Amino acid sequence: MYDVLILGGGAAGFYAAIHIAEADPKLKVAIMERGKEVLGKVKVSGGGRCNVTHAEFDPRELVKYYPRGEKELLGPFHTYCSGDTVAFFEERGISLKIEEDGRMFPTSNSSQTIIDCLVSETERLGVKVFRNSSVTGFAKLKDAAQDANESWQVQTIRGNYSAKKLLVCTGSNPKIWGILQKLGHSIVPPVPSLFTFNIKDDRITGIAGVSTPARINIVPRKSHLDKFQAALKKHGLQLSDLETGGALLITHWGMSGPGILRLSAWGALFLSELDYRFSIRVNWLPAYHEGGVLKQLQQIKEVEGKKTVLRTKCFALPKRLWNSLVKASGITEADKWADIKKSQLQNLARELTACQFQVNGKSTFKEEFVTAGGIDLKEINFKTYESKRIPNLYFAGEIINVDAITGGFNFQNAWTGAYIAAQGIAESINA
DSSP: OOEEEEESSSHHHHHHHHHHHHHOOOOOOOESSSSSSSHHHHHHHHHHOOOEEEEEOOOOGGGGGGGGGGHHHHHHHHSSHHHHHHHHHTTTOOOOOEETSSEEETTTOOOHHHHEEEEEEETTTTTEESSSSSSEEHHHHHHHEEEOOOOEEEEEEEEEEEEEEEEOOSSHHHHHHHHHHHTTOOOOEEEEOOOOEEETTTTTOOOOTTTEEEEEEEEOOOOGGHHHHHHHHHHHOOGGEEEEEEEEEEEEEEEEEEHHHHHHHHHHHHHHTTTTEEEEEEEESSSSOHHHHHHHHHHHHHTTSSSSSTTOOOOOOOOHHHHHHHHHHOTTTOEEEEEOHHHHHHHHHHHHHSSEOOOOOOOETTOOOOEEEEGGGEEEETTTTEEEETTEEEEOOOTTTTOOOOHHHHHHHHHHHHHHHHHHHHHHOOO
16 A cells, blocks of 8 residues: 555656655655666667756746647646746756757766666655556545545556556556546547658758758648638637747658647647648748848849859858759759849749748657547646546646647656655645
8 A cells, every 4th residue: 555656757756756755755756667777768868868857947938839828838837837946856966958940968978977866866755666567547536434545456466556646657558548438538539749740852852961940831732722711610720820930940751840740739720630731831041031031142143143053152051952942943054143043043933932832641759659649638627636527636747638849848747747746745634
């Protein structure tokens, strides 16, 4: 018999266990992890460096990075925000650094630093961690003499356990969602949230590794126009909602980078409706529009007439990308500015500012798989992260219908939810 059982040995599970044990050292707390290793997602995050959080310390600004959960997280972030996360690790001797884009990593540049910290803290506080303990079910057991003494029984492949409070931090786990649904919770159907775009196009073939700032729009294909408009209406979106900016990375399979990932998060539900078949329009010169670029190209033609177009550096673009777009405009290696027709200049201006690509499918972003979907947010009390439907049941992390763009925001959701749930559990037990 435990006071608290935590399902899931990930970031939220460990963080909650630590804070419960600190709030009341007398409580018996255990973590149930289905795998033989704990904190797997922490290990692979940020390319093995662990993107712990983001250097946005204003809750009102921080919530803007969450396509699902923006409204609900405002209160929790006022209670526990990114600055509190930084303080937690620094108090335990783990310093974090801020990179140019605001992402925060341990100064060691190793996710193992974060794993070791969390594991050693649970050991210090006497929290039990049961590995290889996949959960097969859980339900409430009521004391016949007194309903107030009802407790949870959790069945695992290694045996049964019971607890006064149950905290579920199992992330995107369909089996656990299924159990919760049978207990009366509503589950928003999950779809991928962070993914890259599969694109086959001669303009980006052979230039994998090129990265540059860009403005990216999702646009309809003529053959899918009805489906596109129906999906817009269903999700209450305007075309302007399907636009974002950021670095775009050309890959061997298509496009990735922060700009693409941000668009995949904001458009997650919408793009799922389209079966990931859609078009994007890329402005490789986000500070310019097509007309302005055309005027600039016309001026260059007058001044640099004797030079070849291919070897003229007109804009701050990677050379390989410039060469590809020039050729796509119908301009050859030997063509000089003086010989370029107006139609070719127009083509080049269009390729630079309104370059369209057909997307056919998606790929998971490294190992950092994130889903939109999970427990309906209306069924959670965000002051304690307790279920509104089932007393003594709490949630934290990605199991609920909250997800964010890449940059440390998904971890911050986990830290915040875990902390608040821990305080709610400790206070409830001692009430």
